[in-house]
Structures are given as C-alpha cells and as structure tokens.
Amino acid sequence: MEFKIKKSVLTKVLNNVQRGTASKTTTDILEGIKIDVYKDRLIFIGSDSNLTIQAKLETTNLEHGITVIETGSMVVKGRFFIEIIRKLPGEEVTIRTKDKVLVQIVSEQADFTINAYDPNNYPSMVELNEKFSLQIKGCLLKNMIEQTIVSVFKKESRPILTGVQFFLDDHQLKTVATDSHRLSQRIIPLDQVKVEGVAQGESISVVVPAKSLQEVTRIIEDEEDVHLVVDETKILFQIQDYAIYSRILEGIYPETSRLIPKNYQTKITVAAKDLEDGADRVALLANNEEQESVCLSISSEKVLFHSSQQQVGKMEEILQIKEFSGEDVAIHFNPIFLMDAVRTFKGVDISLYFNGSDKPFFMEEANPSNPIPHNFIQLITPIRTHS
Template sequence: MKFVIQRDQLIASVQNVMKAISSRTVIPILTGIKIEARQDGITLTGSDSDISIESYIPAEENGNVNIEQIEEGSIVLQAKYFPDIVRKLPEKTIEIHSDENLKVTIRSGKAEFNLNGQDAGEYPQLPKLQTDDSFELPIDLLKSLIKQTVFAVSTMETRPILTGVNMKLENQTLTFSATDSHRLASRTIPVSEANNEFSNVVVPGKSLNELNKILDDTEEKVEISVTSNQILFRTKHLNFLSRLLDGNYPETSRLIPDQSKTVLYVKTKELLSTIDRASLLAKEERNNVVRLTTQGNQLVEIASNHPEVGNVTEEVSITSMEGEELKISFSSKYMMDALKAIEYDEVKIEFTGAMRPFIIRPANEDSILQLILPVRTY
C-alpha cells in the first residue's frame, strides 16, 4: 500500500475516527486505526465495538487533488502513536507506504518514521446495514434534536435503557426523547419522505454525544438507517455506526399531564440567570433545590436557602400568568439544563400543583417539551 496525502485532510479524518477508539477494548486490534487505500480514495476506520466510525477522503474533490500515487492495500496502525506523528510532521504532504511484512514508513519533508503495522485482515468487518428503510435529515436539525434531548439521559447504569435516547418514527413524525426518571426531554419533527416506522430504537447517549461533535454544522443531509440492533448515520464522507441498547424503553407519554392549574409565560434568559444566581447557595447534597413562588402582579420569586450559609431571593417579572397561585421547589440544575436546551426567547411553564411534574415549552411551539419532577421540601 502506498499514497501521498494532504496532511490537513488526514489530520481531520484521524481526529474523527479516534472518537470511536478506546484503550480499554478487549480486542487488541481495535486499539488501532485501519487504513484502506483504493484508487478513488482512502478510508480510515476506528471502532470500540459499540461505536464504529469510517471516514472517507476522496482522491479528488471539486477539482482539488487530496491524494496521489495510490497503490491499493490496507494496514492497521497503533492509534496511540499515529495521530501524534501525523499532527507533528513538518510538511503539508505525507507519504505513507507499507510493505508485505507490515512495516510502515511515514515520510514528510526530512522526517521519516518506521512503524510496525498489523494485518488489516484481522480487523473485524463492520456490518453492512441494509438501507431500504433509511430517511434523511439536515445535519443542523439532527444536531439540535440531539442537543435538546441527550442531556436528560440517565448516568446511572442501574437501568441501562435510560442511558440512551429513544427514537420513534410514526406517521412521518420523528420523536427523540430522553429521561432519567426525574425529568424528560423530548422533541418532535415531521419527516415527510420517511416510509418506515419504528418505536423502540434506543441509541446510547454516549454515541449521540460523539456524533454531535463530529458532524459539521452544515446544511448537508445525513442519512439514517436502523436495523434491529444497530443504527447508521451516513454523510458524504462519514459512516457512524452505533449499537442500540437492548430492552424496552418506558412509555413516557403518560408522564405528561393533560391539564394545568397555573401557566406562566416568562423570558427564557431572565429566568435562567435568576435560577443560576439562586443556585449559588443551594448546596450539592440537597439537589441544588430552588423555590419558585408566584407573587400575583406579574412577578415570581425565586429563592434558595442553606441553613449554614444564608439565603437568596430575587424577583423575576413574567409576561403573563393564568390560573392559581403556586409555590413549588425543584432542582436548579434540571431547570437550567431544560432552559438552555430550549432555543427560544420566551417559555411557557405549565404547573399542575406543587407535587406534580411540570412542563416547559417554547411559548409558541409545541414540538419541544421539557418535563421536571418537583422536589418535596419540608
């Protein structure tokens, strides 16, 4: 195998596939990066058997030549050394060459590295997903679906299914939802060209966080294909494959109250910064609890107290309020996470009493929903 490649292109691809490589894997060859050269370009692969990432660099694109002098072949190189070597090479182009004894030479300018490679034939084959049932989304839309839900997944392994985000496609509507059983985050979008339906697809939160980092904020599309135990996100130069979590995701729709007793409309940023200040005195072990009390005349009071430290109260003006007066306590962290995820200037908060879950949505938009369970304080 041999090729000469632009260094910057190689660095970007290496950084992408490194996100799937773990030093703690039980399969030794998976600590390496697989490099495969063909006449049309080279493909790098990284995997930890939960996530697999393939990054493709075309030999030529839009009239620019990325790779020259290609002799086909493949090799696996140690991920512990190869990325640092590539990053620190002196020139803009790099020549990589491997012989039949799996010895690899990396040259750039006056620098030359000789590495021992591993046989690419021993690298596990990535499953080729049948993509009859795939559908497409704009990348920026997928990223906001992830951002508005993934923070609410559980970090506790006691219920592994809750460490993932549930994807549901029904009646040409795609729903992402995540819950750690104290809160719920969900977002729904229409997907007109999707013909298939699925309901119990649960993608590990870790996979979605990595995918979110890798995808460029462009208008380009990402193709999504789902099988019984894996999901593939495919863009022009990237295949991102993740296993799905086993088990049945709980039915979250019954958590959502269908009527409310108190409804507040309030500016998102003002409420967020007030709760942020109040949480400064809410100590960690008490779940960072703050208290919200309606004050009639277009005001609510946000307060927190810590017996040993002191207390804080601050009033926030609200746009409007409907229904009865209310006093309720909740985790400031959960509330701040929810408000940050809603990228709208004004939110509508619907309460059904002091001990019932309450709902936060953008003021004029029903597709985004955050639900939080209050905290009992005596």
C-alpha cells in the same frame, strides 16, 4: 501501501474517526485506526465494536491532495499516530507500510517509523440488513438530538434510559429521553422525513446510545440530508463522507406520552437568558441535603428564586417575567436540570407550566412556530421537601 495526503485533511479525518476507537479494551487492535487505501478512495475506520465511525476520502477530490502510490491496508495506534501527524512540519505527508506492522511517516525533514497492528487481525466490518430507512435534513436531526439528549440517564443501572428513543408512526417522528426525573421530547411532522420500508399503521421504536448520538451531532455540519438505516440490532447514520454505525439498545422503552400533563394551573413566560442566569446563581446556594434543590415561588406579586444552605448562606432573586396567569405556586427542583433544559431553547422566550408544587412542570417555546402541540417540551419533576 503508500499514499500522500494534505496534512490538514488527514488531521481532521483522524480526529473524527479516532472518537470511535476503544479507549480501554481487551482487544488492543480496537485502539487503532484502520486505513484502507484503494485507487479511488481512502477509508478510515475507528471502532469499539458498539460504535464504528468510518470516513471515506475520494482521491478525485483535489482538495484532499491525495496521491495513491500503492493500495493496501494498515492499522495504526490511534492517539500516537495523530500526535505525530499534528506535530509534523510541512503541508503534505507521505505514509507507507514498510511491512505489515511497520509504518513510515515522512513530511519534509521529519521521518518516523512506528510499529503498527497487523491489519489482517482487525475485525471485519458489520454488515447491515436494512429493515427500514429515514432521510432527514442534517440540521433538523441535530436539533432533535440536542434538544433531548440532555435528559438521558447518566448511570448504567437502567441501560435502556442511557439512549434517546426515536419513535416513528404514521403521523410523526419523535425523539424522547428521560432519566425518570426529567423528560425531553421533540416531534416533527412526517413531511420533513422521507421514510422507506415502514408499512402503513406500523409504529417503530429505536433507542440509540447517547454516546453514538454525540458523535453524530459532532459530525453533522450542514443542511445536507442524513440517511438513517436500521436493522434488527444496529443503526447507520450516513452523513456525507462519514458512516456512523451504532448498536441499538435492547429492551422496552417506557411509555412516556402519559407523563406530559394535558392542563396546567399556573403559567409564566420568561426570557431564556434571565431564567438560565437566575438558575445559575441560585444554584450556588442550592440546598444539597438529599438532592441539589432550589425553590421558585410564583405569585401574582412577584416570581422569586431562592435557596439556602446551612453553614454557607442564602440567596434570593426576583425573576423578571413577561407573563403570568393562574394560581400561586412554590416548587422545589434541581437547578441543574432547569439550566440543561433552558439551554436547549437557544435563547427564545420560554413558557413554564405548573400543576401545583408536587406535580411535574414543563417548558415550551413561548411562541411556537410548529403547529404540532407539544412539538418540543422539557419536563422536570419537583423535589419533595420536608420543610
């Protein structure tokens, strides 16, 4: 096989696809990137068998600067190949196989010949038996993922919690994540989603690993629609020229809707930046005896962040608030959880709702534009202290 391509185009597609490859495997070839050259398109594949990122470049798109001289396949060592391409002089690269396991890369005066994997040994692509599909605007899907992924469980001890749940019924599409100490939930009405293959009255739960969703958000660039196609064990995100295949996590996702309080005893409203910066500072002296913890004391008089760490020092700061109602409360929590949650609001004013010092508190946009109640919510469980 042999083709020419614009260096900048090749670099971008390789960097995206490379993120799908395995970093440490027993199957060496999965550290490689497969390139299939057809008359009308190039296909790039990086896969670690749980996640597969596939990119298609049409040869007819003149911006790609592609000339196909001979069709065929090759599997190159991902990281090393990318490093060579990145350091090449010139704007156009020629890549050709000299035999199945030898690839030549030429650009201006530079001429590399590197060992490659035999493409015949590369696992064949997963087939998808479509059960149902969704279509949704890229930026909206990206928001739904980014607003919830912060709360996924970071350890492997409860695998089902390491993903974000997509929940669909007759009324809404919901994304939820929880590590059992905090919970993030985002809901959109069905008029913003095109659903196919789901019967009326049916509800569906699909839990997608956080790692796969990170790649999805990285590749989504714009307003264009994203297609989600689901079968028994896998989900495909079709984003323009990229196809991201991910396994679905097995198991029952916990029922989370009952965790969200219906009422509240205390409410404050605050600017996102004030809350984030205050939490960032108070975290510097967080008590870390058992868990990282700081205190927020709310009264009609003032709202105060405070923390202290034996042998180190103490900190206190008055938080400027825009609104207060309800009862006084003092609550201990992990300041990192608060900062993670605040950042998902992207700077809008936030209302915090409390039910005493030993019940979870939750945060919502102060002036939500969406008519669905709790359409976007961040919930944090307090830390019980012995003091």
